Amino acid sequence: MANDLILRVITKWLSPIIILFALYVQFHGDYSPGGGFQAGVIFSSAILLYALTYGLDAALQLIPEMALRIGASLGVLIYGGVGVASMILGGNFLNYSVLASTPIAGQHIGIIVIELGVGLTVASVMVLLFFTFARRVAPE
Amino acid sequence: MSLAVNLLLLVFLLVMALAVLKTRHLFAMAMLFGLYSLLVAGLFVVLDAPDVAFTEAAVGTGISTVLMLVTLASTKSGHELVSSEKSRAAPLIICVVMGALLIYGTHDLAELGDASSAPHQEVAARYIEKGQEETGVPNLVTAVLASYRGFDTLGEVTVVLTAGIGVLMLLGNRKKLRVKELANGK
Numbered sequence: 001m002a003n004d005l006i007l008r009v010i011t012k013w014l015s016p017i018i019i020l021f022a023l024y025v026q027f028h029g030d031y032s033p034g035g036g037f038q039a040g041v042i043f044s045s046a047i048l049l050y051a052l053t054y055g056l057d058a059a060l061q062l063i064p065e066m067a068l069r070i071g072a073s074l075g076v077l078i079y080g081g082v083g084v085a086s087m088i089l090g091g092n093f094l095n096y097s098v099l100a101s102t103p104i105a106g107q108h109i110g111i112i113v114i115e116l117g118v119g120l121t122v123a124s125v126m127v128l129l130f131f132t133f134a135r136r137v138a139p140e
Numbered sequence: 141m142s143l144a145v146n147l148l149l150l151v152f153l154l155v156m157a158l159a160v161l162k163t164r165h166l167f168a169m170a171m172l173f174g175l176y177s178l179l180v181a182g183l184f185v186v187l188d189a190p191d192v193a194f195t196e197a198a199v200g201t202g203i204s205t206v207l208m209l210v211t212l213a214s215t216k217s218g219h220e221l222v223s224s225e226k227s228r229a230a231p232l233i234i235c236v237v238m239g240a241l242l243i244y245g246t247h248d249l250a251e252l253g254d255a256s257s258a259p260h261q262e263v264a265a266r267y268i269e270k271g272q273e274e275t276g277v278p279n280l281v282t283a284v285l286a287s288y289r290g291f292d293t294l295g296e297v298t299v300v301l302t303a304g305i306g307v308l309m310l311l312g313n314r315k316k317l318r319v320k321e322l323a324n325g326k
Contacts, residue, residue, distance in 0.1 A: 025194070030277045033190035035285065037296075041198040048206050069308075076301050079294050094290040104276035111277060111286040114293070121297050125304035126203055132311045133207055136214040 004053075011053040018046035026119050027112070036115035040122025047127045056134050065131060068124045075121025079114050086110070145186055153179050164220055166212055174205035187252075191281045263288075 026039035051059035083094040091098035096110025156176040163169055177200025184193035250257030267284055277283040285293050 029282050030279055032279060033281070034194060035191065035279075035282050038191065038194040038198060041195065041203060045198055045202040048203065052206065072301055072304055076294075076297055079297055083290075083294070094294070096287060096290075103274070107275040107277070107287055110290075111275070111282065114286055114290065115282075118293065118297050121301055125300050128304050129207065129307055130203070130210065132307055133210040133214065136311065137210060 007053050011049055015046045015050050018049070019043060022046065022119075022123075026115065029115055030108070030111060036118025037122050039115075040119040040124075041126060043119070043123040044126035044130070047123075048130050051130065051134065056131065060131065063127065065128070068128045068131070071120050071124035072128060073121075075117040075119070075124065078117030078120065082110055082113050082117070142186060146183070149179050149182050149186065153183075166220070167209065170205055170208040170212065173208070174201045177201045177204070 022039045022043035025034035025042060026036060029035035029039070047059060047063065050062065082096070082099075086095050086098050087093055089098040094110075094114075097103035097106045099106035099109050153176065156172055156179060160169055160172045160176070163172065177196055180200065181193045181197040184190070184196055250259060254260070267280060267288060271280050271283045271288075272278060275283040275287045277287070
């Protein structure tokens with residue numbers, strides 16, 4: 001598929017828009033439909049589109065597999081870290097209200113940070129799954 | 141209007157399901173499953189659940205279809221479904237019994253939008269009343285998922301990571317693959 005001009009041009013135009021939309025869904029999830037999980041999946045679909053059009057090697061150059069493995073673990077660590085941080089600050093595990101001076105501000109920080117963790121893990125794992133499967137496709 | 145959209149989506153769902161049954165080509169089947177998911181995502185939008193629709197559209201239509209296609213591409217043969225003529229009675233009986241049980245089960249479900257049903261009486265009422273005040277987040281779904289049910293979401297993310305680790309352990313070992321290729325004389 002790497003030689004199809006229409007696919008290549010469309011992918012080049014579309015992937016940044018998909019990634020921008022993923023970021024919007026990620027950070028606007030408090031106000032509109034969406035959140036970490038949806039954003040992660042949309043982000044990974046942009047990478048999948050790129051890999052399908054330009055080939056696995058190009059996609060691996062874009063995001064090395066090690067970065068994905070680290071990202072997947074880091075997301076869960078961030079999530080758990082917020083829980084531990086709220087314990088250190090005197091609340092229960094994952095009680096965000098103690099993270100800032102007022103409970104509402106604390107909730108806001110907590111939700112944004114854990115959504116970031118969710119998005120990071122989901123995006124990394126989805127792309128990692130695709131890379132792992134795609135590597136088994138024998139080159140023609 | 142809503143009825144017409146529902147009817148259209150459900151009729152197309154039925155058409156997709158029958159088409160999946162009818163086709164013998166696995167590539168076509170994967171694409172039809174993707175379309176099926178897209179229709180289900182449309183139904184979720186009609187049911188005022190855009191958060192779920194997002195997930196269904198991205199995972200069901202996009203990623204799982206791509207994963208199925210990649211899996212098919214990595215297996216050289218067997219892209220046609222082979223049907224054997226023998227035991228057809230047993231699967232039919234299982235399907236009919238299972239379908240009957242599912243239809244029987246729907247009688248216990250609450251009526252759509254029924255405010256007096258059990259799920260809307262207990263915690264849901266509190267989330268709706270106090271959610272914005274306690275978390276300051278206008279999107280109630282995010283408030284419930286990330287704050288009230290933060291523990292569950294942590295478990296969910298861990299499941300995603302565990303699934304990724306599982307796939308990596310099963311398929312991610314490049315050295316093993318190379319040994320196998322050598323054994324096959326490639």
